[in-house]
Amino acid sequence: MNTSSLISYIKNTLYPNDLSIPLHRPVFEGREKEYLADCIDSNFVSSVGQKVIDFENQIREYTGAKFAAAVVNGTAALHAALIISGVTPDTEVITQPLSFAATCNAIAYCGAKPVFIDVNASTLGLSAEKLEKFLKNKTQYKNGKTVNRKTRREITACVPMHTFGHPCEIEDIARLCREYNISLVEDAAESLGSIYKEKHTGTFGNIGIISFNGNKILTTGGGGMILTNDSAAAERAKFLTTTGKRPHPYEFFHPEVAFNYRMPNLNAALGCAQMEQLPAFVEKKRALAEKYKAFCAEQKIHFIHEPAGSKSNYWLNAILLSGREERDQFLKETNSQGVMTRPVWDLMNTLPAFSDCQVENISTAENMADRLVNLPSSVPTES
Numbered sequence: 001m002n003t004s005s006l007i008s009y010i011k012n013t014l015y016p017n018d019l020s021i022p023l024h025r026p027v028f029e030g031r032e033k034e035y036l037a038d039c040i041d042s043n044f045v046s047s048v049g050q051k052v053i054d055f056e057n058q059i060r061e062y063t064g065a066k067f068a069a070a071v072v073n074g075t076a077a078l079h080a081a082l083i084i085s086g087v088t089p090d091t092e093v094i095t096q097p098l099s100f101a102a103t104c105n106a107i108a109y110c111g112a113k114p115v116f117i118d119v120n121a122s123t124l125g126l127s128a129e130k131l132e133k134f135l136k137n138k139t140q141y142k143n144g145k146t147v148n149r150k151t152r153r154e155i156t157a158c159v160p161m162h163t164f165g166h167p168c169e170i171e172d173i174a175r176l177c178r179e180y181n182i183s184l185v186e187d188a189a190e191s192l193g194s195i196y197k198e199k200h201t202g203t204f205g206n207i208g209i210i211s212f213n214g215n216k217i218l219t220t221g222g223g224g225m226i227l228t229n230d231s232a233a234a235e236r237a238k239f240l241t242t243t244g245k246r247p248h249p250y251e252f253f254h255p256e257v258a259f260n261y262r263m264p265n266l267n268a269a270l271g272c273a274q275m276e277q278l279p280a281f282v283e284k285k286r287a288l289a290e291k292y293k294a295f296c297a298e299q300k301i302h303f304i305h306e307p308a309g310s311k312s313n314y315w316l317n318a319i320l321l322s323g324r325e326e327r328d329q330f331l332k333e334t335n336s337q338g339v340m341t342r343p344v345w346d347l348m349n350t351l352p353a354f355s356d357c358q359v360e361n362i363s364t365a366e367n368m369a370d371r372l373v374n375l376p377s378s379v380p381t382e383s
């Protein structure tokens, strides 16, 4: 492939004002400073405050989830979501090997083990077909529980991930989870603004989570959100992430061990201002993806586009190269010329912490891991 023409296109057409081009930078062109000042003036800069409530309401409205609980980051959101979904020590959680480490770390925090099922080549998310095959052939359903025939451990949850913002086959996965009585925890960390068949990602299962890390489409500095339509799960999410304190005007009684995972009001203030710009962020990122798509079609480069039936936020644009050799050469050339690109994450089953976990046939993920690279994907700024 002609790497230098892609580099020129990125430098001269997509980001003409940037000397060095990052993978994803935040944009603060709204009322961020004003809302931060409101927060400081109110003295409520920490774990309670009106901005947290406002931000949760904005996210509820935008995603259509009935309840939303703001937390300190996406990993904490996943950890709490898994506990609420019944993931206990020595149980197993089905997930995809192609993900960021946080997905599996949260499973490990619960004392549970991931079981790795392959991804679908067009969504880059968990394959519904491979999941079904695994559940049919390798598990036993008895007394409302799904047990892994090989390990004899109960499978308590399934965590698919919407890779780079592209919705996975979430409807089919949700159906399978219902059939096998497995909790569905949707890792929508990367997919705020992405829709699958008219419904926002993160709202298909018992619980979904979003990340607002600095590299995401919307940032609160650091932050996360738990989404659910279930009032009991929502209540439990608030309880577990706010130190498990029994609500009382002045007494401090904590009936069980819980977490201080609250999002500070200062971070939520950023979130409120960012939410006002989110529809524009999504549209600008989709327009950027269209440009990449047209350029790649012309140059015969395999561009990863949104799967059928979905509307992606195109958090990170990606292309598929022919193999490791071409990928490594591409990474070297682009990064040395000030255009930041990166390979996809090392597969989770190859990390020391998860190398003893069960791995089904993951040939698609392995193939993708050698060939995928991400391209600069920031919302282009006006100046």
Ligand SMILES: Cc1ncc(COP(=O)(O)O)c(C=O)c1O
Binding pocket: 073, 074, 075, 076, 078, 099, 100, 102, 103, 161, 187, 189, 190, 211, 212, 213, 222, 223, 224
């Ligand atoms: C797929 C995935 N899951 C979980 C997380 C964790 O989110 P955070 O960094 O906010 O803890 C991230 C991103 O950072 C992610 O990309």
